[in-house]
Amino acid sequence: xxxxxxxxxxxxxxxxxxxxxxxxxxxxxxxxxxxxxxxxxxxxxxxxxxxxxxxxxxxxxxxxxxxxxxxxxxxxxxxxxxxxxxxxxxxxxxxxxxxxxxxxxxxxxxxxxxxxxxxxxxxxxxxxxxxxxxxxxxxxxxxxxxxxxxxxxxxxxxxxxxxxxxxxxxxxxxxxxxxxxxxxxxxxxxxxxxxxxxxxxxxxxxxxxxxxxxxxxxxxxxxxxxxxxxxxxxxxxxxxxxxxxxxxxxxxxxxxxxxxxxxxxxxxxxxxxxxxxxxxxxxxxxxxxxxxxxxxxxxxxxxxxxxxxxxxxxxxxxxxxxxxxxxxxxxxxxxxxxxxxxxxxxxxxxxxxxxxxxxxxxxxxxxxxxxxxxxxxxxxxxxxxxxxxxxxxxxxxxxxxxxxxxxxxxxxxxxxxxxxxxxxxxxxxxxxxxxxxxxxxxxxxxxxxxxxxxxxxxxxxxxxxxxxxxxxxxxxxxxxxxxxxxxxxxxxxxxxxxxxxxxxxxxxxxxxxxxxxxxxxxxxxxxxxxxxxxxxxxxxxxxxxxxxxxxxxxxxxxxxxxxxxxxxxxxxxxxxxxxxxxxxxxxxxxxxxxxxxxxxxxxxxxxxxxxxxxxxxxxxxxxxxxxxxxxxxxxxxxxxxxxxxxxxxxxxxxxxxxxxxxxxxxxxxxxxxxxxxxxxxxxxxxxxxxxxxxxxxxxxxxxxxxxxxxxxxxxxxxxxxxxxxxxxxxxxxxxxxxxxxxxxxxxxxxxxxxxxxxxxxxxxxxxxxxxxxxxxxxxxxxxxxxxxxxxxxxxxxxxxxxxxxxxxxxxxxxxxxxxxxxxxxxxxxxxxxxxxxxxxxxxxxxxxxxxxxxxxxxxxxxxxxxxxxx
Numbered sequence: 069x070x071x072x073x074x075x076x077x078x079x080x081x082x083x084x085x086x087x088x089x090x091x092x093x094x095x096x097x098x099x100x101x102x103x104x105x106x107x108x109x110x111x112x113x114x115x116x117x118x119x120x121x122x123x124x125x126x127x128x129x130x131x132x133x134x135x136x137x138x139x140x141x142x143x144x145x146x147x148x149x150x151x152x153x154x155x156x157x158x159x160x161x162x163x164x165x166x167x168x169x170x171x172x173x174x175x176x177x178x179x180x181x182x183x184x185x186x187x188x189x190x191x192x193x194x195x196x197x198x199x200x201x202x203x204x205x206x207x208x209x210x211x212x213x214x215x216x217x218x219x220x221x222x223x224x225x226x227x228x229x230x231x232x233x234x235x236x237x238x239x240x241x242x243x244x245x246x247x248x249x250x251x252x253x254x255x256x257x258x259x260x261x262x263x264x265x266x267x268x269x270x271x272x273x274x275x276x277x278x279x280x281x282x283x284x285x286x287x288x289x290x291x292x293x294x295x296x297x298x299x300x301x302x303x304x305x306x307x308x309x310x311x312x313x314x315x316x317x318x319x320x321x322x323x324x325x326x327x328x329x330x331x332x333x334x335x336x337x338x339x340x341x342x343x344x345x346x347x348x349x350x351x352x353x354x355x356x357x358x359x360x361x362x363x364x365x366x367x368x369x370x371x372x373x374x375x376x377x378x379x380x381x382x383x384x385x386x387x388x389x390x391x392x393x394x395x396x397x398x399x400x401x402x403x404x405x406x407x408x409x410x411x412x413x414x415x416x417x418x419x420x421x422x423x424x425x426x427x428x429x430x431x432x433x434x435x436x437x438x439x440x441x442x443x444x445x446x447x448x449x450x451x452x453x454x455x456x457x458x459x460x461x462x463x464x465x466x467x468x469x470x471x472x473x474x475x476x477x478x479x480x481x482x483x484x485x486x487x488x489x490x491x492x493x494x495x496x497x498x499x500x501x502x503x504x505x506x507x508x509x510x511x512x513x514x515x516x517x518x519x520x521x522x523x524x525x526x527x528x529x530x531x532x533x534x535x536x537x538x539x540x541x542x543x544x545x546x547x548x549x550x551x552x553x554x555x556x557x558x559x560x561x562x563x564x565x566x567x568x569x570x571x572x573x574x575x576x577x578x579x580x581x582x583x584x585x586x587x588x589x590x591x592x593x594x595x596x597x598x599x600x601x602x603x604x605x606x607x608x609x610x611x612x613x614x615x616x617x618x619x620x621x622x623x624x625x626x627x628x629x630x631x632x633x634x635x636x637x638x639x640x641x642x643x644x645x646x647x648x649x650x651x652x653x654x655x656x657x658x659x660x661x662x663x664x665x666x667x668x669x670x671x672x673x674x675x676x677x678x679x680x681x682x683x684x685x686x687x688x689x690x691x692x693x694x695x696x697x698x699x700x701x702x703x704x705x706x707x708x709x710x711x712x713x714x715x716x717x718x719x720x721x722x723x724x725x726x727x728x729x730x731x732x733x734x735x736x737x738x739x740x741x742x743x744x745x746x747x748x749x750x751x752x753x754x755x756x757x758x759x760x761x762x763x764x765x766x767x768x769x770x771x772x773x774x775x776x777x778x779x780x781x782x783x784x785x786x787x788x789x790x791x792x793x794x795x796x797x798x799x800x801x802x803x804x805x806x807x808x809x810x811x812x813x814x815x816x817x818x819x820x821x822x823x824x825x826x827x828x829x830x831x832x833x834x835x836x837x838x839x840x841x842x843x844x845x846x847x848x849x850x851x852x853x854x855x856x857x858x859x860x861x862x863x864x865x866x867x868x869x870x871x872x873x874x875x876x877x878x879x880x881x882x883x884x885x886x887x888x889x890x891x892x893x894x895x896x897x898x899x900x901x902x903x904x905x906x907x908x909x910x911x912x913x914x915x916x917x918x919x920x921x922x923x924x925x926x927x928x929x930x931x932x933x934x935x936x937x938x
Contacts, residue, residue, distance in 0.1 A: 072122055072240060073130050075293055079876075084293045086121050087241045092292075093117060096285035099301045103385060103476025104507050105262075106274075108255035109177060110281040110472075112155065113184045115243075115251070117282055119154055120147030122236035123228035145227045148189050152182035152221060153230050154237060155252075156803065162249050164256060165802065175805035176267045177259040183217055184279040187812075188286060192463045194275050195220055196810040200760050201749050204783075211784045216812070218804050266505065272761040272809040273501045276460060276471050284443055284469035295878065304385045304447040307420065311408050311447065312376035318407050319343060319373065335676055338546055339366035342537065346370040349536045350377025356503045358512040358533035360540055360723060362547040363670025368403060368482070371513045374536065375478040378509050386477040389450045392486035392646050394425045398616065398889070399648070400482070401450045422446035424455050424470075425612075425888040442466045444473040454820045457491055460498055461757070463815035475506040483646045485518040485663045485730070488820055489700045492734070492743040493527035493758045496520055500530045515670065516663040517723065519730035525738050527758060540723055549673045550681040552720045554712065556659060560686050562588075565656075566596045568684075569637060572654050573598060578626055578636040580652040582668050584660055584701060586641055588693045590924065593639040606640035610925030611832050611863065613889040615643075622650060644671060651675055655683045658693065661704025662711065662729040666721055699742070707733040747817055757817060760810040825893035828906055829870075830926060831918035832890050833862035863890035867916045870909055880912075892917075892926045 074086035097114030101107040120126065126145040155178055159165045165174050183194045195217040202214040212219040238245045259267065267274060292299055323340055342361050349357065350373065359374070361367040375387040389404075391397055401423045404410075410420045422444065456479075459470035479502065481487075487495050502508040512520075512533055522528035537543055560568065565581070572579050583589045586607045593605045604622055606615060625636050636652075642660070644650070645667035651674030657665055665685060673681025695702050711729050712720075719725060737743050744756035781797050782789060789797060866887050869875060875883060897906065897915070906917045921927045 072127060072236065074118060074121055075290060076130060077294060080296075082293075082296070086118065087243065089289060089293070090115055090118060090243075091241075092289040093282070093285045096288060096301065097281045100281035100285060100472050101278075104277070104505065106258055106277070108251060109181060109258050110278055112251065112255050113151075113181045113188075113278050113282040114285050115248075116151030116154055116181075117185050117188050117286060118147060118151070119233060119237050120145070120150030120228065122233050122240070123147065123150070124232070125227045146225055147227075149186050149220065149225060150228060150230065150233045151185040154234055155182055155185070156221075157230060157234065158245070158249065159252060162252075164249075164252055172264045172805055173259040173262075173267065174256045175802060176264065176271075176807065177255055179217070179803065179805045179807055180267075180271070180275050180278055181255070182221065183275060184282050186217075186220055187279065188282050190812070191465060192812045192815045193468050194279050194811045196812045197271075197804055197807040198810055200755060200810050200813050206784050206786045214784065215800070215804070217807075218800055221803055268807070270501050270505055271807050272811060272814075273460075273498075273505070275807075275809060275811055276468070277475065280459075280468050280471035280473075283465050284472065287465065287469060288443055288445075302418075302445055302447075304445075305379065305383055307447040308376060308379040308384070308387065311420070312380050314409050315373060315376055315407055316347075318409065319347075319369075335364070335547075338543070339370075342366060342543075343370045343373055345538065346374040346536055347377050349534070350374040351381055352534075354378065354382050354503075354507070354509045356499065356510050356512075356529065356531055356533045357536060358517055359514075359536045360517050361513070361515060361537060362544055362721075363515045363667065364549070364674050365515075365543075365547055367513050367515075368400060369407060370536075371480045371482070371511055372404060372407065374511060375480055375509075378478045382509070384477050384508070385447070386444070386473055387448045388444075388456070388474065388477055388479045389448065390453055390456045390479065390481050391450065392453055392483045393643055394452045394454075394612065394888075396646060396648065397423050397425055397450050397452065398612070399619075404448060404450070419446040421448045421450060423888075424449055424451040425891075442469065444470050449473070453487060453491075457495065457820045458818075461494060461761075461814055461818050462820070463818070474502060475508055478509045478511065480511045480513055483514050483667070484512040484520075485514050485516050486646065487518075489737055489742055490745040491820060492520070493525065493756075494745060494761070496525065496527055496529050497758070497761075504530070514663075516666045516726045516730075518663070519727060519734055524731050524734050525743060527744065544722055548721065549676050550655075550669045550683050550721070552665065552669065552683045552685055554685045556685060556687050556709075556712065558687075559689050561689050562591055562595050562692065565592055565686070565688070568686075569596060569656070570598060572656075572684075573601065573635050573637070576653040577634075578652045579638070579654045579656065580644070580650075580668075580671055581637065581639045581656045582642060582644060583639070583658045583688070584642070584693045584695065584698075588658070588688065589639050589641050590927075591692070596637065596639070598635065598637070601635040601637055604636075604638045605924060606638060606644055607925065608641065608643055609892060609927060611830050611890050611892050611920075613834060613863070614832050614920075614925060616889070617834060619648065619650065626650065626652070642667075649674070651677060653678065653681060655681070657683060657685055659685060659687050659705055659708060660701060661733060662708050662720055662726055664704070665708070666726065669721060700737075703736055704733060707736065745818075757814050760814050762809045825895055826897040826915060827891045828894045828897075828915045828917050828926070829863060829867055829887045829890055829909075830892050830916070830920045831862075831864040831867060832920045833864055835862070861886055863887075863920070864918060866890060867909075867918065870912065870914070871916075894926065 072086040073083045074089035075084040076082065094111045094114035098107045098111040101110030121130075123145060126147050129143070129145050156165075159174065159178055165178060179197070183197075187194045197215065197217050199214055199216050203210060237243050238248070262274075288299075342365050346359065357374070359367055359371055361370060372387070372389075378384060379387060389400060391400060401421045404421050405415065408420065415421070424444065455470075456474075458464070458467040459474065499510050503510055519525075520529045521532060522530075569579055569581065581592060583592060586609060589607055590605070593603065596603055602625055604618060606618060610618070622636070622638060625634060638644070638652070642664055645664060648671065650671055652672055655668050655672040657668040659665075665683070669683045672683050695705070707729055710732055711725060734743065741754075741756055744758040746754050746756050749755050781800065785793055866883055869879070869883055870887075894906065894915075901907070901915075906915050908915055917926065
């Protein structure tokens with residue numbers, strides 16, 4: 069019997085039998101689809117995805133030199149499209165597709181599965197059913213341009229004949245055609261259970277879900293083969309049940325320890341009440357919840373407790389904790405591991421709390437990098453907003469493969485008000501789908517709940533979240549530990565700001581200054597001098613490892629300064645506002661949106677060290693912060709001023725005031741459709757990514773689509789369609805089921821963060837490049853400074869190892885994970901590359917920079933003035 073090959077390895081020249089790869093991928097997809105009752109639909113995609121490899125051309129290609137992988141220079145064979153055509157052919161032959169409007173679910177299923185199969189190697193994901201940027205015109209070319217999926221599905225392919233592929237597919241082992249037909253019927257039954265209205269209304273998400281399951285399963289099975297291991301899908305629900313038991317023991321132990329402490333007894337009792345309330349609500353129905361705990365109320369642990377109880381109650385498989393910035397991923401993950409008593413050594417082999425940062429590289433070109441383990445297979449994932457939104461809307465297989473993990477899960481949005489403005493409508497639609505169709509619960513967690521409902525937004529949340537905190541106004545007063553003092557009647561220069569800090573230091577020993585831009589922070593930091601004062605600089609120009617050590621150093625000196633009479637002043641961007649457990653006696657905040665002001669206040673008198681801390685709200689002179697292009701920040705300042713002008717006696721920390729602010733802030737942005745992600749498709753003509761995803765489809769579904777499509781299709785013909793053209797329209801409608809979402813256009817356009825950045829690995833060495841090292845190591849306990857085998861690591865060592873070209877599959881994956889802590893997101897990459905400062909890493913599509921300023925990090929001005937490293 070002929071053995072058809074699916075993959076080979078370059079090192080030990082092993083071959084993976086194609087039938088095994090297809091059945092393995094099918095079975096993985098089947099498990100991934102189980103949570104939302106799409107096992108057979110996803111399984112079909114896995115079973116057929118590489119069917120094109122049965123072609124003689126592909127088998128010749130892979131056997132030319134036994135052991136060569138798919139990146140060799142020989143002419144490649146289109147193997148991705150055959151599986152979709154087999155699906156349509158078999159469904160047609162067995163009359164599983166009915167062209168009548170009353171039986172549309174099989175056609176929808178075929179289109180969604182076929183698209184996932186054809187696009188499983190496309191870095192931009194599934195093809196557009198309708199191209200929103202299509203050129204107007206008539207004729208065949210205009211028609212193809214408008215409907216990319218249909219064009220791909222019907223284009224001529226010379227690499228193989230479908231009859232040959234089908235003959236080999238159905239004669240190879242367990243691929244019996246009758247068994248396959250029964251599998252198709254079960255997939256159709258799943259589609260019917262969902263219903264045409266549901267599938268049309270949420271077509272974007274179902275398409276992405278199937279593609280995600282397929283890409284993750286394909287890559288995981290390929291990685292297993294490359295590493296010569298066999299791994300089953302983890303029973304993460306059982307793991308979460310165990311973690312819930314462990315966490316409850318930790319909660320009880322902590323309550324017994326902190327209650328007797330007279331200094332913090334009242335605050336700790338309040339935190340315990342919030343935690344107990346979260347656990348009780350976690351035992352309730354699945355759905356949309358909010359947790360409006362004031363800053364310092366222990367929301368990280370309260371939200372985790374809620375999520376663990378929800379997972380136990382509803383059989384959820386994962387908890388996904390979404391933070392606003394990558395800077396606090398490690399901190400939150402570390403706190404969770406401690407609470408859950410996760411053994412650090414066991415964590416290396418099979419992560420329980422998986423930290424997922426923004427990847428160092430987009431799409432790795434070599435085989436080993438492309439299939440490196442990048443799957444969300446842990447029971448708890450801590451990631452950023454960018455990581456979450458890219459999983460659903462972004463390009464790159466590393467993002468696509470994560471989306472299916474959002475279903476049958478609990479998703480916690482930490483500081484939900486920080487979601488990028490342009491992503492608000494799309495994120496709301498995602499939450500609506502996850503709660504309504506994705507068998508998930510969502511928790512919106514913040515001290516400043518944003519106005520995300522339909523009363524403020526055109527595309528708001530479809531239901532009001534269930535608030536966990538009872539008597540919110542009373543809780544806010546109980547937690548109140550700061551007062552906000554406005555100085556907005558005067559304007560501050562940088563020297564005047566320094567004088568103001570000096571005057572505060574006459575009474576207080578610690579001051580935090582938060583300004584809106586990195587340039588302003590740097591200027592204020594360099595300008596400030598004060599005798600017997602330790603000053604610190606914080607910005608995203610510093611890599612995570614550097615910032616983490618600096619946080620540890622600041623924490624130490626804040627704790628010790630009463631004894632050594634040292635004053636402490638920290639100058640920072642807003643990165644310090646969310647999730648950073650530092651407490652200052654006084655905070656100075658440059659005027660911004662009230663949500664930022666409240667978050668800044670959360671760094672003041674955090675644990676009631678004094679009866680009342682002070683937060684000073686100031687306005688800097690025009691030109692210092694240069695807010696010209698920062699639309700969201702400017703609108704935040706405008707809306708904040710509007711609230712303050714209405715009354716000077718308002719409690720800016722109250723939820724009612726915050727609600728008023730967000731109604732003004734989001735209302736203004738909603739009118740300009742800024743919350744829908746505007747794009748210019750032609751000069752002066754704008755559409756939105758929200759439209760492109762058809763995320764607003766109404767419940768009428770297919771009938772409205774059919775009528776719209778009939779009208780749309782006729783524009784491609786100069787006259788009334790003749791019989792031949794009408795037949796083509798019928799074929800088109802039959803194949804596409806009149807789906808119209810544009811997932812590839814969205815992925816191509818999407819940038820969650822407005823300004824384009826490129827991750828650059830920097831040569832930061834904790835031991836050599838920072839004065840913080842010696843004192844900070846005790847606080848860090850080596851978790852940034854050592855790798856899994858106990859060796860000290862640094863950015864230069866990582867760069868050197870990657871440049872050596874001697875790393876195998878597992879080493880590349882390990883080094884890239886370590887590199888996340890030694891990476892800076894760089895704006896204007898081309899400028900720095902032109903100066904010879906930042907260099908590309910061959911083949912890996914990664915950039916690196918050896919030299920690093922131990923005080924300011926990757927300081928752009930040093931690039932222009934210092935040529936010592938050119």
